[in-house]
Amino acid sequence: MRRLPTLSLGDPLLRAWVYQALALGIVALTVWYLTANTLRNLELRGISTGFEFLWREAGLPIAETPIDYAPTDSYGRALLIGILNTLKVASLGIVLATLLGTMIGIAQLSRNWLLAKISALYVELLRDLPLLLQLLFWYTALQALPAARQAFNLLPGIFLSNRGLMLPALSIDNFQHLAVAIAAIVIVIAAAFFFRRSRFAKRQDGQRRRLWPSVLILAMLLPTAIFWRLGTPFQVDLPTLRGFNFRGGTLVSPEFFALLFGLVTYTAAFIAEIVRAGIIAVSKGQWEAGRALGLHNGLILRKIVMPQSLRLIIPPLTSQYLNLAKNSSLAVAIGYQDIVSIANTTLNQTGQAIEGIAIIMMVYLTISLSISLFMNWYNDHVALKGL
Amino acid sequence: MNQLTLRPGNLSAAIAPPERPTPQRWMRALNWLHLHLFSSWLSTATTLTLAYLLVRGLITVIDWGILLAVWSVPQGDSEACRAVQGLGACWAVIGEKYRFILFGTYPYAEQWRPTLSVALFIGLYALSGWRRMWRRELFLIWIVGLLAVIALMRGGMAGLSHVPTERWGGLPITLMLATVSLVAAFPLAIVVALGRRSDMPVIRWLCIAYVELIRGVPLISLLFVASVIFPLFLPEGIDFDKLVRAQIALILFAAAYLSEVIRGGLQSVGTGQYEAANALGLGYWRKMGLIVLPQALRRTIAPLVNTFIALFKDTSLVLIIGIFDLLSAAKTAIVEPAWQGFGVEVYLIVGAIYFAFCFAMSRYSRSLERHLKATEHA
Numbered sequence: 185m186r187r188l189p190t191l192s193l194g195d196p197l198l199r200a201w202v203y204q205a206l207a208l209g210i211v212a213l214t215v216w217y218l219t220a221n222t223l224r225n226l227e228l229r230g231i232s233t234g235f236e237f238l239w240r241e242a243g244l245p246i247a248e249t250p251i252d253y254a255p256t257d258s259y260g261r262a263l264l265i266g267i268l269n270t271l272k273v274a275s276l277g278i279v280l281a282t283l284l285g286t287m288i289g290i291a292q293l294s295r296n297w298l299l300a301k302i303s304a305l306y307v308e309l310l311r312d313l314p315l316l317l318q319l320l321f322w323y324t325a326l327q328a329l330p331a332a333r334q335a336f337n338l339l340p341g342i343f344l345s346n347r348g349l350m351l352p353a354l355s356i357d358n359f360q361h362l363a364v365a366i367a368a369i370v371i372v373i374a375a376a377f378f379f380r381r382s383r384f385a386k387r388q389d390g391q392r393r394r395l396w397p398s399v400l401i402l403a404m405l406l407p408t409a410i411f412w413r414l415g416t417p418f419q420v421d422l423p424t425l426r427g428f429n430f431r432g433g434t435l436v437s438p439e440f441f442a443l444l445f446g447l448v449t450y451t452a453a454f455i456a457e458i459v460r461a462g463i464i465a466v467s468k469g470q471w472e473a474g475r476a477l478g479l480h481n482g483l484i485l486r487k488i489v490m491p492q493s494l495r496l497i498i499p500p501l502t503s504q505y506l507n508l509a510k511n512s513s514l515a516v517a518i519g520y521q522d523i524v525s526i527a528n529t530t531l532n533q534t535g536q537a538i539e540g541i542a543i544i545m546m547v548y549l550t551i552s553l554s555i556s557l558f559m560n561w562y563n564d565h566v567a568l569k570g571l
Numbered sequence: 572m573n574q575l576t577l578r579p580g581n582l583s584a585a586i587a588p589p590e591r592p593t594p595q596r597w598m599r600a601l602n603w604l605h606l607h608l609f610s611s612w613l614s615t616a617t618t619l620t621l622a623y624l625l626v627r628g629l630i631t632v633i634d635w636g637i638l639l640a641v642w643s644v645p646q647g648d649s650e651a652c653r654a655v656q657g658l659g660a661c662w663a664v665i666g667e668k669y670r671f672i673l674f675g676t677y678p679y680a681e682q683w684r685p686t687l688s689v690a691l692f693i694g695l696y697a698l699s700g701w702r703r704m705w706r707r708e709l710f711l712i713w714i715v716g717l718l719a720v721i722a723l724m725r726g727g728m729a730g731l732s733h734v735p736t737e738r739w740g741g742l743p744i745t746l747m748l749a750t751v752s753l754v755a756a757f758p759l760a761i762v763v764a765l766g767r768r769s770d771m772p773v774i775r776w777l778c779i780a781y782v783e784l785i786r787g788v789p790l791i792s793l794l795f796v797a798s799v800i801f802p803l804f805l806p807e808g809i810d811f812d813k814l815v816r817a818q819i820a821l822i823l824f825a826a827a828y829l830s831e832v833i834r835g836g837l838q839s840v841g842t843g844q845y846e847a848a849n850a851l852g853l854g855y856w857r858k859m860g861l862i863v864l865p866q867a868l869r870r871t872i873a874p875l876v877n878t879f880i881a882l883f884k885d886t887s888l889v890l891i892i893g894i895f896d897l898l899s900a901a902k903t904a905i906v907e908p909a910w911q912g913f914g915v916e917v918y919l920i921v922g923a924i925y926f927a928f929c930f931a932m933s934r935y936s937r938s939l940e941r942h943l944k945a946t947e948h949a
Contacts, residue, residue, distance in 0.1 A: 204773035211777060222803045296614045297607035298621050312929035313922050314884035317898055321922065324914035328657065506786075513789040517891055524791055537799040544795070545788045552787040 222538070229535075237534045238263070244529055246521050248437055259530050266526035267547055273440065273522065274509040274551065277447040281508060282501075284448060285455025290485070292460045303456065310453035316514055318450055323442040323518040332430060341422045341433070349436040350423040367406045375399045439520035443512070451508045458500045462493035494566045502559035509551050513544075523547050636660050649909045656912060664913045665920050668904040672921065675740015675895045681732065685743040688720045692746040700935055702942075713754050720747065736814045740895035742924065744814075748886040748896065752821040753829075753879055759822070760829035765859060767834055778830075785827035790888050793820045798892040817889050825882050832874045836867035873943060876936035880929050887925075897921060 226233060238260035245255050250268045253261060291303040310318070327346050329336070335345035343350040382395050423433025466489045474484035515522040524544055531540030608618045639659025643666055644651050652661035665672075674685045695716045698704055704712075724743060727733035766778035785793070797820035802810055811819075840863050848858040890899040901921040905914050 200771050204771050207774050207777060218804045221806050222800075225803045225807070228807070294617075295607065295610060296617050298618050298625075302621060302625070308930070308933075309926070312880070312884075312926050312933060314887040314898065314925055316887045316890065317918060317922055317925060320898070320902065321915065321918040324918060328912065328915060330657075510789040513791045514888070514891075516791065524789070528795070531799070537795075538803070541792055541795050541800060544792045548789055548792065549784075549787045 231535045233536070233538070235539055237530075237536055237539070240534075242530070242533075244526070244533070246526070248440060248521060259534070262526050263523065263530065263543060266521060266523035269520070270509075270512055270515075270522040270524075270547070271551075273444055273447070273515065273520070274512045277444055277451065277508050277512065278505050280444070280448045281451040281455055281504075285452035285504075286459050288452060288456035289459025290463070292456060293463060307453045307456050310450055311457070315446065315450050315511055316517060319442060319446040319514055319518055322446050323438065326438045326442050332425065335425070335430075343423060343425075343430065346438065347430075347435065348438040349441050350430050350433045351436060352422050353434040363410050364407075367410055371399075371403055371406060374402050437520075439515070439518055442518055443515050443520045447508055447511060451504055451511075454504050454507075455501065458497055458504065459493075462497035463489060465496050466492045491566070495563075498559060498563045498566065502556065502563075505555050505559065506552050509555060510548060513548070634659070642666075649913075652913065660916050661913045662916060664905070664910050664916055668910065668917070669920075671741075671904050672897070672901050672917065673741045674743070675900045676738050677740060678732075678734060678738065681726075681734065684723050684726070684731070684734075685739075685741065688723050688743045689746060691716055691720050691723075692743075692750060695750070696932075710754075717747075717751060717754065736812050739814070741900045742897045744889075744895060745883070745886050745897040748818060748821055748889065749879065749883040751818055752825040752882055752886075755822045756825035756829050759826040760833055761864070763826060763830035764833040764837060767830065768837060782827045782830055785824055786831075790820075790824055790885055791891055793824055794888060794892045796820065813892075814894060817892060817894050821882070821886065821889075824885075825878070828878055828881070829875070832871050832878055833867065835874070836869075836871035837863065839870050840866050869943070873936050873940040876932055876939065880932050880936075883928060883932075884925065897924065 223233075239258050241256055242259045242262040243255050244259075244262050246253055246262060246265055248269060249265050250272060251265065253265050288303045288306060291299050292307065294300045294303075326348075329344065329346045332343075332345045332347050335343040335347075335350070337343055341352040378395055378398055385391070423430040463485075470488050470492065471484055474488045479487070512522060513524040516525040516528060519525070527540045527544045531537045534540075609615045635658070639655055641652050641655055641659060641661050641663050644663040646667075649661070649663070652663055655661070670679070670682060674682050677685055695713060698712065699709060720743075722728065723731070724739055724747075725734060725736075763778045763781060766774045767782065769775050769778075794817060797816040798813065801816050801819075805811075844862055844866065845858070848862040853861065886896060887898040889896050890902065893899075895903070898921060901917050902914075905911060905917055
């Protein structure tokens with residue numbers, strides 16, 4: 185029911201209009217005032233505005249580049265590498281933190297007293313320390329490790345030293361690369377096809393088809409065929425110590441390693457609490473019913489409890505993912521060149537602070553929005569249907 | 572065991588069940604061990620593995636932290652520490668640098684002032700934790716307390732020498748940034764939370780835009796705005812102190828997160844309460860101020876403490892824009908060549924300080940949650 189306000193101050197509708205007009209006016213005035221000041225200040229300091237600098241030569245060295253980059257490339261490309269580095273650490277961090285956090289959350293509820301206590305201690309300790317402190321601590325501790333010559337050999341082919349983490353690398357030669365890629369695509373398509381067919385069959389008679397044998401056979405057969413026709417398609421390149429440094433393998437830099445490690449262990453503590461609370465919230469009767477059916481604990485957790493607790497877990501989990509992505513910006517403190525670090529250097533070199541910070545904000549807003557959208561979609565997916 | 576002393580003629584003695592032999596102590600202990608550590612093969616394996624790792628870790632820590640550690644060195648001479656580097660801890664760096672870590676570059680002779688400020692802050696926290704103090708006056712006490720701290724730190728009056736903010740540092744800065752942010756953000760957060768639930772679309776959308784924008788970007792970017800862009804916003808000749816600018820950024824940051832906590836509290840107040848207030852003919856502000864907010868805020872106290880813990884930890888980010896808080900002072904303390912390479916020791920001690928504050932608050936928040944839940948329906 186819409187009506188026009190009467191011209192009396194006692195009319196709530198008129199008051200609402202006045203308030204809103206006032207609010208809008210104040211915001212607009214503030215923005216106008218700040219913009220005018222800023223423009224005048226920029227003019228006085230002789231700083232140009234706009235995004236032309238993106239095409240200028242950066243002259244900015246970057247240690248870790250997922251795509252080709254040279255200091256003679258443009259600022260735009262340098263910033264793109266920053267974005268890719270942020271995405272790399274954030275996506276890897278989200279996956280690892282979820283795994284670790286879920287394990288610790290379940291371990292906290294273990295009937296084994298020692299395991300439960302140690303997990304609880306972990307959560308309590310890591311949650312109550314600032315992340316930045318933890319990152320600086322891990323980075324410092326990593327630098328205090330022995331040099332490459334006395335590196336810790338954690339597992340065959342994996343070395344930890346003050347140069348970072350050495351891992352075995354896969355060297356793949358180009359032509360066979362293609363064959364492997366095609367094989368992988370074929371396997372994925374076939375698996376999807378099998379999955380659809382078994383779901384359709386299940387709808388027909390309620391019987392669950394076993395899916396994994398056929399997928400497994402396919403996954404074994406195709407690589408064997410490629411091996412047989414073309415020889416080994418890739419070689420494992422183990423790092424070996426030569427003189428003062430390693431030869432071969434791939435290096436995970438101390439900066440990336442400390443950042444990822446710190447982010448994952450910190451966020452996992454929060455995720456563990458969320459998982460624990462989610463599992464506790466599922467009523468005891470569900471466990472008892474599961475036991476009455478003769479299922480063992482692992483199966484009850486996987487098939488009965490977890491699907492129910494997921495509904496409670498996902499919304500707070502989403503905000504932890506958002507936190508992790510935003511916290512990856514602390515990379516700047518330990519020298520990993522993410523978007524914040526590169527944009528910061530850019531704005532120091534060009535003086536175009538507003539554009540630089542606007543880019544940082546846009547990147548994170550986009551990342552935050554994408555995570556939110558995806559998790560909301562997933563949440564709808566696991567939510568109770570038809571209620 | 573039995574709390575009642577049984578006397579002849581005591582009625583309870585007559586109806587007490589025949590005494591069963593209490594199981595032997597060691598039997599009970601054995602039973603506990605079986606149940607909690609060795610109930611199955613998997614459990615036994617887990618216990619043994621963890622126990623092994625724990626013992627090995629403890630031995631390493633004791634060796635490094637106590638047995639092989641260097642506790643003190645002659646003034647400014649880290650020779651003895653260098654000798655055991657990598658094997659034993661160098662706690663001497665703490666003895667040498669603790670004044671700098673705690674108070675930064677605050678004039679040495681005047682460091683009783685930041686000490687007193689820290690004590691004042693802890694007193695304020697303790698006072699607010701006391702449930703009998705939860706009245707409107709508490710907010711007033713906070714304002715007075717904060718003004719007292721600032722006057723004490725700044726000086727320039729009552730015979731205290733003036734100390735410019737560039738020389739403030741260490742723990743008082745951390746406590747001040749966190750506390751002032753919370754106190755100043757609180758009224759703003761209430762307004763934004765109410766605005767987000769308002770019927771007026773323009774106001775609602777402005778509040779949503781504010782909250783989501785701030786929550787969507789990392790705190791660092793806001794601190795960059797404060798340190799780099801904020802000076803551009805002001806007309807020629809007017810400039811704020813860097814500390815004040817960082818403080819404003821933290822307040823705006825805290826208000827966005829707090830307003831979401833308060834909004835949760837507002838949502839938990841039943842519609843019946845709103846309707847009852849309307850039926851009494853109360854206007855919007857009296858309805859909110861007298862009926863809704865008192866109930867909503869009571870429910871937000873526990874999450875409020877959690878927000879404060881997060882804020883307390885987040886203040887450490889000011890390190891990146893070069894403000895001298897506790898963490899920043901710690902990082903600077905080990906820049907001096909003599910003490911380079913002893914970062915682990917310094918970070919452990921600073922971590923212990925942060926932990927002491929956060930752990931106390933999180934324990935408090937948990938007990939509060941239990942207490943409020945218990946009294947909610949009483």
